[in-house]
Amino acid sequence: MTAIFDRKARQKMLSTFNQKDFEYDGTPINLMSVKLINNETAREYIATFHYSKTFPDSTIFSYGGFLNGKLIGICCFGMGCGKNQYTAIIPNIENGSYLELTRLWCADSMPRNTESKLISMSLKALPPQYKLIISFADELQGHCGIIYQATNWYYLGVNGGGKMLINEKGIKKHPRLLGIYRMRHPELKEKSNDELMEMLGYKWCESGKKHRYIYLRGTKKEKKSLYIYIYKRIQPYPKVDKKIGLTENEIVGNEEKPTFTQMKLF
Numbered sequence: 001m002t003a004i005f006d007r008k009a010r011q012k013m014l015s016t017f018n019q020k021d022f023e024y025d026g027t028p029i030n031l032m033s034v035k036l037i038n039n040e041t042a043r044e045y046i047a048t049f050h051y052s053k054t055f056p057d058s059t060i061f062s063y064g065g066f067l068n069g070k071l072i073g074i075c076c077f078g079m080g081c082g083k084n085q086y087t088a089i090i091p092n093i094e095n096g097s098y099l100e101l102t103r104l105w106c107a108d109s110m111p112r113n114t115e116s117k118l119i120s121m122s123l124k125a126l127p128p129q130y131k132l133i134i135s136f137a138d139e140l141q142g143h144c145g146i147i148y149q150a151t152n153w154y155y156l157g158v159n160g161g162g163k164m165l166i167n168e169k170g171i172k173k174h175p176r177l178l179g180i181y182r183m184r185h186p187e188l189k190e191k192s193n194d195e196l197m198e199m200l201g202y203k204w205c206e207s208g209k210k211h212r213y214i215y216l217r218g219t220k221k222e223k224k225s226l227y228i229y230i231y232k233r234i235q236p237y238p239k240v241d242k243k244i245g246l247t248e249n250e251i252v253g254n255e256e257k258p259t260f261t262q263m264k265l266f
Contacts, residue, residue, distance in 0.1 A: 022107035073106035
């Protein structure tokens with residue numbers, strides 16, 4: 001169903017899209033405002049302009065960045081791949097206190113600091129009960145998380161990669177799509193993964209490694225209580241070599257892990 005919703009949203013956007021709406025008029029980015037927008041609107045932009053062309057159904061909050069009344073960026077938060085990715089970091093994390101930043105998009109014509117400004121303002125706009133925010137930067141897309149580094153997230157290294165689903169258009173999906181499809185179509189619950197994949201037009205592919213970033217919210221005491229679970233795992237930020245692209249395990253300098261106060265947690 002996600003693909004159907006995304007396709008309809010994309011068709012609607014392209015039928016009304018005007019490139020002039022995304023032209024930067026020179027207004028300082030510090031005048032940008034951020035407010036909650038409905039997921040239907042966010043889906044139209046993300047399904048059309050984000051490199052993934054998909055809008056996660058698990059999205060809970062979508063924040064829009066506005067400049068002179070024009071929507072020029074979107075930051076989405078949701079549950080991501082489930083609770084395990086949060087308890088792997090903080091085992092006793094309280095239910096309902098965590099989110100994943102799942103999608104970030106800004107119009108290409110906007111200044112370089114637009115995305116970092118949008119992330120910072122969106123994090124401040126989230127309801128206070130959300131204490132742990134996680135996000136990933138995909139190496140296969142040439143990303144190492146520069147935008148998270150600019151907004152003072154903690155870096156916990158790369159995961160080991162894994163398997164993804166990919167269709168003939170190059171669109172990738174998490175393997176959990178197969179379980180979700182069975183749940184929505186009980187008549188297909190006996191089909192194997194390979195049978196479902198053939199029916200849906202997907203094959204297996206390597207997902208590539210992803211850089212994991214963590215952001216802590218709350219009072220000084222709350223953030224400190226979470227920090228004790230992650231401080232030994234914090235690593236120096238990775239970087240991109242402009243000549244050869246991202247190199248595995250390449251680190252900015254040889255500096256030691258940042259301390260609690262150095263990371264501006266307070």
